[in-house]
Amino acid sequence: MPELPEVENVKLSLTQLGTVGQRFDQVELRRKDLRVPFPKGLARDLKGQTLLSIQRRAKYLLFETEKYYLLSHLGMSGSWRPLASSALKTHDHVILKFVSGLELVFNDPRRFGILDLVMRAKLHDSRWLQHLGVEPLTKDWSGEVLFKGTRKMKGPIKGFLMDQKRVVGVGNIYASEALYAAGVKPQRAARLVTRAECELIVSHVQRILSAAIQAGGSTIRDYRNSNGESGRFQNQFQVYDRANQPCHHCGRLIRAKVIAGRNTFWCPQCQR
DNA sequence: CTGAGCACCTGAGGGC
DNA sequence: TGCCCTCAGGTGCTCA
Numbered sequence: 020m021p022e023l024p025e026v027e028n029v030k031l032s033l034t035q036l037g038t039v040g041q042r043f044d045q046v047e048l049r050r051k052d053l054r055v056p057f058p059k060g061l062a063r064d065l066k067g068q069t070l071l072s073i074q075r076r077a078k079y080l081l082f083e084t085e086k087y088y089l090l091s092h093l094g095m096s097g098s099w100r101p102l103a104s105s106a107l108k109t110h111d112h113v114i115l116k117f118v119s120g121l122e123l124v125f126n127d128p129r130r131f132g133i134l135d136l137v138m139r140a141k142l143h144d145s146r147w148l149q150h151l152g153v154e155p156l157t158k159d160w161s162g163e164v165l166f167k168g169t170r171k172m173k174g175p176i177k178g179f180l181m182d183q184k185r186v187v188g189v190g191n192i193y194a195s196e197a198l199y200a201a202g203v204k205p206q207r208a209a210r211l212v213t214r215a216e217c218e219l220i221v222s223h224v225q226r227i228l229s230a231a232i233q234a235g236g237s238t239i240r241d242y243r244n245s246n247g248e249s250g251r252f253q254n255q256f257q258v259y260d261r262a263n264q265p266c267h268h269c270g271r272l273i274r275a276k277v278i279a280g281r282n283t284f285w286c287p288q289c290q291r
Numbered sequence: 292c293t294g295a296g297c298a299c300c301t302g303a304g305g306g307c
Numbered sequence: 308t309g310c311c312c313t314c315a316g317g318t319g320c321t322c323a
Contacts, residue, residue, distance in 0.1 A: 020315090021317085022316060022317090025316070054317095054318085054319085078317075078318095093317090094316095094317060094318085095315070095316060095317055095318095096315090129315090129317095131317060132317095133318095181317095183317090190316060190317070191315095191316060191317085192316060193316095236316095237316075239315075239316060240315070241315095241316095242316070281315095281316095281317095282314085282315090
């Protein structure tokens, strides 16, 4: 489900619910694990902590409290919603209850998500964050950084963009979309991408991620923000999930193939 | 170090 | 209607 724009929108919608400033009360764990076991003492430690902010690092949500960060990764199918008056559903695995009575439910059918609690000082050394690369929407990322980072890389440029150790937040949708916009074939060896193309790729990744954030993210099947709203950026896809449909620019049929382990879409005419 | 393949899990959709 | 197969927005691990 979620790449950077979707996680960013979950962050924004959770904040809009008025969660920040509220004090945690009970935390209900309705099973013992997701991809990994819930940390020991999660419920006990979080109780009484005040939620100071909700941040995003890569595709992780960071719930900041006085002593801890609660890390949440949505995996492929995770979502947060207020319980309000709605009934519990299957795959509702965690309920964060606040003193005010507000309750946030984490639902994740495939259970590829992660929930972890780390001490504030150890946040960036945590097993989940320590290997992460640069944030794409900051000045720390540039054509020069991409160019230098790819010079010895034999693998496809698409795989490099999706590798969270290199640059974070770009997943299968936005990698295909950005490479189309930049005119670079996704299967091209990263080290053969020119300096000028690196500039183009960075600017298009940044433009597309920003536009997708503005559009509320992309909903292919089931993505919803925490207000239950779908994204709208899927209406602007140029290549993703458009195999055998005409390119909006040249009319050639969009091709699809597994590259870097994931189904990948490109225009054989517009991308070289 | 790199890159490929596999594993983790459920549900939707297509073909028969 | 039901069964079987494939595929899905992610990422950590193992192995060569």
